[in-house]
Amino acid sequence: MCYELLKTIIKNSTNIVFFGGAGVSTESSIPDFRSENGLYKIKKDFKFSPEVILSHSFFTNHTEDFYKFYKSNMIFANAIPNDAHIVLAKLEETKKLKAVITQNIDGLHQMAGSKNVYELHGSVHRNYCMKCNSFFDSKYILNSKTIIPLCNKCGGIIKPDVVLYEENLDMNILESSIKAISIADTLIVGGTSLVVYPAANLIKYFRGSNLVLINKSSTSYDTQANLVINDSIGKVLSSVCEF
Numbered sequence: 001m002c003y004e005l006l007k008t009i010i011k012n013s014t015n016i017v018f019f020g021g022a023g024v025s026t027e028s029s030i031p032d033f034r035s036e037n038g039l040y041k042i043k044k045d046f047k048f049s050p051e052v053i054l055s056h057s058f059f060t061n062h063t064e065d066f067y068k069f070y071k072s073n074m075i076f077a078n079a080i081p082n083d084a085h086i087v088l089a090k091l092e093e094t095k096k097l098k099a100v101i102t103q104n105i106d107g108l109h110q111m112a113g114s115k116n117v118y119e120l121h122g123s124v125h126r127n128y129c130m131k132c133n134s135f136f137d138s139k140y141i142l143n144s145k146t147i148i149p150l151c152n153k154c155g156g157i158i159k160p161d162v163v164l165y166e167e168n169l170d171m172n173i174l175e176s177s178i179k180a181i182s183i184a185d186t187l188i189v190g191g192t193s194l195v196v197y198p199a200a201n202l203i204k205y206f207r208g209s210n211l212v213l214i215n216k217s218s219t220s221y222d223t224q225a226n227l228v229i230n231d232s233i234g235k236v237l238s239s240v241c242e243f
């Protein structure tokens with residue numbers, strides 16, 4: 001019943017934007033460190049909480065400990081796109097979907113073929129030398145012989161192009177996301193409980209006719225949505241979009 005309605009909404013839309021959170025990646029076996037399971041594992045191995053370790057000041061003051069955590073908990077070299085990523089990439093090909101806005105840093109949307117992706121929190125696949133600005137991929141970080149990866153051109157410390165706690169979001173990406181949402185006729189929000197900044201703020205810019213929320217649990221925005229589906233995002237999207 002819900003799926004039929006979602007099918008109709010997608011069929012009648014010409015400017016869809018998808019906004020996704022951690023739930024999109026957990027279906028590719030990338031743990032959400034905010035979830036109970038994720039936290040349990042981390043507490044066993046590290047003295048600090050992920051929020052502390054993934055902060056700008058921790059990176060600056062304890063770079064080696066930052067990288068010990070980062071390499072084992074944030075880069076998933078073997079992760080592959082799931083049904084949600086694949087369907088969204090195909091939906092972009094049909095020109096119905098105009099943008100994917102994501103809070104995830106795993107690059108799986110691009111791996112699935114999506115082109116217009118706004119990564120609010122950056123990407124583990126981009127890393128730059130803090131001295132000379134050279135860019136490096138995630139393999140370079142993982143294969144680094146030293147715990148702290150160093151630039152092969154100037155020896156400078158490499159920093160992931162990921163937005164850490166205490167750091168600001170990239171204004172250009174934020175503005176592009178707001179623009180995409182504000183002109184969309186349908187906004188599909190998936191795999192996020194909409195409690196983490198800036199997710200909740202962003203959907204306020206939506207002026208279109210269909211707000212669709214797909215999440216395993218309910219969110220505080222359910223009453224504002226035209227359609228709420230409490231199920232797996234990959235399962236829902238692959239069953240409504242037949243290509």
Ligand code: ZN
Pocket residue numbers: 129130131132133134151152153154155156
């Ligand atoms: Zn350098």
